[in-house]
Amino acid sequence: MVAEKVSCQRCGDSFISLQDQGKILKIAKDKGLDKWQVYFTLCQNCRAQVFAEQMIENNLERAERVKHVAKRRHERFYTIKVDTRLRTTVYKSECYICNQGCDALVHVKDGKVVLIEGDPSSTVTKGTLCCKGLASKEMLYHPDRLLYPMKRVGERGEGKWQRITWDEALDTIAMKFNEIEQKYGKDSIVLATGTNRGWVRHFLRFANAYGKQWIGPGIAQCFYPRMTGQILVIGSNALENPHYDQAECMLIWGCNPTNTWPVKGLGMMEAWQRGAKMIVVDPVFSEAASKADMWLQLRPGTDAALALGMLNVIINEGLYDKEFVDQWCFGFKELKERVQQYPPEKVEEVTWVPKGKIWEAVRMYATTKPASITQCLSIDQNADTISTCRSIAMLAAITSNIDIPGGNLISMPKKVHDRATDTLSKYLTKEQHEKRLGSKEYPFLAGEACILQPSAHNYTAWQAILTGKPYPVRAIYCQGNNMLAGYANTKMVMDALMSLDFFVVTDLFMTETAKIADIVLPVASWMERSAVTQNDQTSINLIHLQQKAVQLGECWTDFKILNELAKRLGFPERMFPTDEAYFDFLLEPYGMTFEEFKKAGFISVPYSFKKYEANGFHTPSGKIQLYDPRLKDLGFDPLPSYREPTESFVSTPELAKEYPLIITTGGRVPVFRHSELRNIPMLREIVPEVLVSLNPKTARELGIHNGDAVIIESCRGSMEAKAYLTEGIDPKVVQVPSHWPGKNNVNLIMDNQSCAPMIGSAQLRCQLCRVRRKEQE
Amino acid sequence: MMSQKVLLIDLDNCIRCHACEIACRQEHGLTYETKSRWCRVITIEPRWINQELHMDFIPMICFQCDNPICAYFCPVNAISKKEEGVVVIDEEVCNGCKLCIYGCPFGAMFSNETKNVTGKCDLCTSRIHSDIEPACVQHCIGGALQFESQKELTDIAAGEHILRMGMVYYTSSKWRLRGEKIG
Numbered sequence: 001m002v003a004e005k006v007s008c009q010r011c012g013d014s015f016i017s018l019q020d021q022g023k024i025l026k027i028a029k030d031k032g033l034d035k036w037q038v039y040f041t042l043c044q045n046c047r048a049q050v051f052a053e054q055m056i057e058n059n060l061e062r063a064e065r066v067k068h069v070a071k072r073r074h075e076r077f078y079t080i081k082v083d084t085r086l087r088t089t090v091y092k093s094e095c096y097i098c099n100q101g102c103d104a105l106v107h108v109k110d111g112k113v114v115l116i117e118g119d120p121s122s123t124v125t126k127g128t129l130c131c132k133g134l135a136s137k138e139m140l141y142h143p144d145r146l147l148y149p150m151k152r153v154g155e156r157g158e159g160k161w162q163r164i165t166w167d168e169a170l171d172t173i174a175m176k177f178n179e180i181e182q183k184y185g186k187d188s189i190v191l192a193t194g195t196n197r198g199w200v201r202h203f204l205r206f207a208n209a210y211g212k213q214w215i216g217p218g219i220a221q222c223f224y225p226r227m228t229g230q231i232l233v234i235g236s237n238a239l240e241n242p243h244y245d246q247a248e249c250m251l252i253w254g255c256n257p258t259n260t261w262p263v264k265g266l267g268m269m270e271a272w273q274r275g276a277k278m279i280v281v282d283p284v285f286s287e288a289a290s291k292a293d294m295w296l297q298l299r300p301g302t303d304a305a306l307a308l309g310m311l312n313v314i315i316n317e318g319l320y321d322k323e324f325v326d327q328w329c330f331g332f333k334e335l336k337e338r339v340q341q342y343p344p345e346k347v348e349e350v351t352w353v354p355k356g357k358i359w360e361a362v363r364m365y366a367t368t369k370p371a372s373i374t375q376c377l378s379i380d381q382n383a384d385t386i387s388t389c390r391s392i393a394m395l396a397a398i399t400s401n402i403d404i405p406g407g408n409l410i411s412m413p414k415k416v417h418d419r420a421t422d423t424l425s426k427y428l429t430k431e432q433h434e435k436r437l438g439s440k441e442y443p444f445l446a447g448e449a450c451i452l453q454p455s456a457h458n459y460t461a462w463q464a465i466l467t468g469k470p471y472p473v474r475a476i477y478c479q480g481n482n483m484l485a486g487y488a489n490t491k492m493v494m495d496a497l498m499s500l501d502f503f504v505v506t507d508l509f510m511t512e513t514a515k516i517a518d519i520v521l522p523v524a525s526w527m528e529r530s531a532v533t534q535n536d537q538t539s540i541n542l543i544h545l546q547q548k549a550v551q552l553g554e555c556w557t558d559f560k561i562l563n564e565l566a567k568r569l570g571f572p573e574r575m576f577p578t579d580e581a582y583f584d585f586l587l588e589p590y591g592m593t594f595e596e597f598k599k600a601g602f603i604s605v606p607y608s609f610k611k612y613e614a615n616g617f618h619t620p621s622g623k624i625q626l627y628d629p630r631l632k633d634l635g636f637d638p639l640p641s642y643r644e645p646t647e648s649f650v651s652t653p654e655l656a657k658e659y660p661l662i663i664t665t666g667g668r669v670p671v672f673r674h675s676e677l678r679n680i681p682m683l684r685e686i687v688p689e690v691l692v693s694l695n696p697k698t699a700r701e702l703g704i705h706n707g708d709a710v711i712i713e714s715c716r717g718s719m720e721a722k723a724y725l726t727e728g729i730d731p732k733v734v735q736v737p738s739h740w741p742g743k744n745n746v747n748l749i750m751d752n753q754s755c756a757p758m759i760g761s762a763q764l765r766c767q768l769c770r771v772r773r774k775e776q777e
Numbered sequence: 778m779m780s781q782k783v784l785l786i787d788l789d790n791c792i793r794c795h796a797c798e799i800a801c802r803q804e805h806g807l808t809y810e811t812k813s814r815w816c817r818v819i820t821i822e823p824r825w826i827n828q829e830l831h832m833d834f835i836p837m838i839c840f841q842c843d844n845p846i847c848a849y850f851c852p853v854n855a856i857s858k859k860e861e862g863v864v865v866i867d868e869e870v871c872n873g874c875k876l877c878i879y880g881c882p883f884g885a886m887f888s889n890e891t892k893n894v895t896g897k898c899d900l901c902t903s904r905i906h907s908d909i910e911p912a913c914v915q916h917c918i919g920g921a922l923q924f925e926s927q928k929e930l931t932d933i934a935a936g937e938h939i940l941r942m943g944m945v946y947y948t949s950s951k952w953r954l955r956g957e958k959i960g
Contacts, residue, residue, distance in 0.1 A: 048885070062951055070920030262794060726822060
């Protein structure tokens with residue numbers, strides 16, 4: 001007999017038996033708890049929600065915010081210690097659940113990791129760790145972890161696998177690569193990697209030592225435009241290093257730091273608690289925007305226009321630092337002339353940000369000193385990413401917020417970094433550099449002009465695989481990249497990968513991409529490896545220690561896999577016999593071996609401000625380059641400008657009639673990193689499904705209700721999602737998070753062909769789509 | 778020992794990063810299968826008030842009520858309030874009947890589905906006894922969760938709106954919380 005259930009008065013889920021509810025109501029009555037009556041009719045989730053809503057009751061009554069930064073416990077630093085409370089051995093390590101690199105403590109008991117927590121001795125994380133890092137143990141011991149090398153025994157993608165030894169795996173890879181190279185030529189093998197988890201430079205070293213081109217980790221859409229833009233302007237990385245400690249104003253541009261870079265989120269929130277002002281530029285009302293003093297809700301993809309409009313106001317109102325500009329900026333006159341094309345009235349029309357707000361934001365940013373800028377990858381995904389990133393860098397430059405406390409800091413030279421960056425590109429011939437896929441069209445990504453490590457261009461590489469032009473690409477070695485989830489135009493990526501002669505994937509799990517490989521190699525997670533790590537985006541002056549805590553199955557570290565492959569492929573002398581030998585090599589400039597570093601635990605490089613005063617900026621003029629003759633020589637505009645997205649109401653009005661909504665993709669949630677961690681139930685239950693953000697007005701017109709299954713279509717295809725109605729988005733815009741698998745993957749409908757000039761970024765933030773309710777079958 | 782400290786939840790600072798939730802689950806071994814979310818962040822979705830858009834995040838955990846409501850419902854007297862203020866459930870005594878779960882108005886109690894007993898936040902008693910703050914407080918990225926003495930609390934929240942619920946003090950500079958204003 002099924003006991004009769006009572007439904008929640010709010011959500012309708014049945015949650016209690018009639019009998020139990022009778023008991024509750026009786027006890028409540030007997031004990032005088034009647035005032036809570038309404039809660040007894042709600043399920044547990046709704047009780048918490050209703051309590052929270054009633055607590056606030058939308059009674060807006062502003063009081064002065066107390067400027068108090070939450071205290072953090074600081075502890076002494078140890079590399080290994082015993083925790084007396086938990087009776088565990090604790091290893092100081094670096095969390096690499098994402099590519100941030102956070103100090104973390106790994107508790108081990110009886111040979112098993114039992115707890116991961118933040119490291120209270122860290123000056124960077126101050127004892128915190130994000131939900132992803134904290135859940136690392138769930139990933140480590142996940143039943144689906146790959147633990148042994150495997151080879152495909154059925155058809156490609158059929159899912160039939162056979163466990164093999166590492167010897168067989170590596171021998172097969174070497175044999176197949178040699179065969180393909182003989183048959184199709186030297187450039188028919190391409191190496192692909194995912195985000196930096198402390199080993200990307202070692203991977204690049206391997207690629208160069210092997211004499212092959214690599215497809216970087218989506219870098220044309222992430223990191224390279226930002227780095228290239230600011231290096232062209234400032235000569236170094238500075239915009240990635242906002243100095244929150246003393247900032248009085250923070251301009252957060254296309255970024256939601258607590259979701260994407262929790263360490264920056266920590267800094268941002270500490271500054272905010274201290275009373276620093278905050279301006280957020282985002283088409284979506286993000287968590288950061290909800291805290292901001294000003295929220296500039298721009299049309300997706302129009303960042304450059306907004307930045308140029310802000311430069312216009314700063315320059316025309318004389319709000320820039322005249323002395324600094326005179327002494328340290330090159331090409332101010334030309335920039336001044338250029339920004340006259342971007343008066344606030346026109347910028348309002350383009351960006352949808354009211355001109356009054358632009359004025360107000362500019363005054364706040366330009367007159368509050370010091371001020372820092374925090375930016376992230378959304379500005380790497382529009383129609384002219386280099387112009388966008390240059391314009392934003394110029395905002396920091398002409399207000400003299402570069403390399404001062406509370407501004408944006410120029411990275412300190414780190415010798416380990418220099419060592420790791422010595423990636424043997426000398427082994428590539430001039431001809432190979434010229435032949436790199438995309439080198440002519442996108443010189444700042446794949447060609448000679450590239451300021452960083454040149455990478456093949458995605459779309460051009462898929463084309464080469466599919467057409468054999470300009471030359472055949474028949475094999476890919478892919479390490480830590482779920483390309484089918486992460487790259488735009490999923491169908492094209494799928495077709496390309498399926499047509500390869502040989503495809504190897506190294507990963508933690510059998511991802512969608514690994515499923516279509518010929519050989520899959522199991523890699524060690526961050527808790528299963530040691531390393532020397534440093535990350536310019538999160539701590540500009542520290543080199544950290546990562547310590548191996550446990551070993552699972554036959555998982556090898558990323559370093560070991562590449563070192564061993566090098567032995568099979570015949571260039572061991574260009575790589576390293578062991579992981580430790582590589583770390584010794586990295587540490588050599590500090591006169592330290594890895595064994596010694598393990599005792600020291602970290603290296604701290606003292607940092608200084610206004611470094612440019614000694615030797616100028618690292619640009620040809622030694623000054624900040626607002627006007628860039630190098631771009632002119634390459635045939636590009638030497639000044640920043642705004643380029644309308646390839647698909648928009650303005651550029652393609654006919655297409656916009658059929659697809660009347662702007663789709664912006666990639667807004668992140670705190671519980672996942674890119675395509676990872678959706679298989680961790682504890683995290684997944686917080687964000688169970690892919691939600692498309694729709695304004696209620698738009699939804700009403702389309703007959704869509706909150707929670708409805710919807711289909712989102714572009715001229716390229718369709719995907720499915722669940723409607724999330726929110727006032728936090730413009731009625732003409734929809735936002736869909738990226739990297740969901742299968743039919744929920746937004747990349748199914750995104751274009752990868754129309755790319756930003758110079759660097760080849762896909763315009764993932766500003767395309768066109770339409771949305772309709774999915775009818776029940 | 779850090780007795781007499783209370784949990785301050787500054788709603789100004791919560792940024793919905795969910796670190797508190799996972800820190801809690803890790804510290805207390807609350808696997809997914811236990812279905813126990815002792816600490817949760819509630820979202821109040823964006824809405825317009827006086828031409829301003831507002832979105833709020835409210836961390837919810839057991840308040841350690843002065844006069845625990847759940848205890849009235851327990852037929853076996855497994856729930857008691859300790860001297861330092863924490864409300865605890867004696868797992869040896871708990872019979873898993875779930876009446877306390879249905880009785881807690883705030884949805885703060887959970888049936889541990891692998892142990893078949895009720896569980897809830899104990900303010901990390903084991904950590905407090907070792908002189909360290911609760912796990913949620915240590916990992917809170919926004920600085921919303923703070924573990925402070927009553928005296929410090931009065932300074933930290935002076936002039937702001939405060940709502941005391943047992944050992945939990947919600948504060949906000951924006952919302953007149955349903956409750957008294959002190960400081």
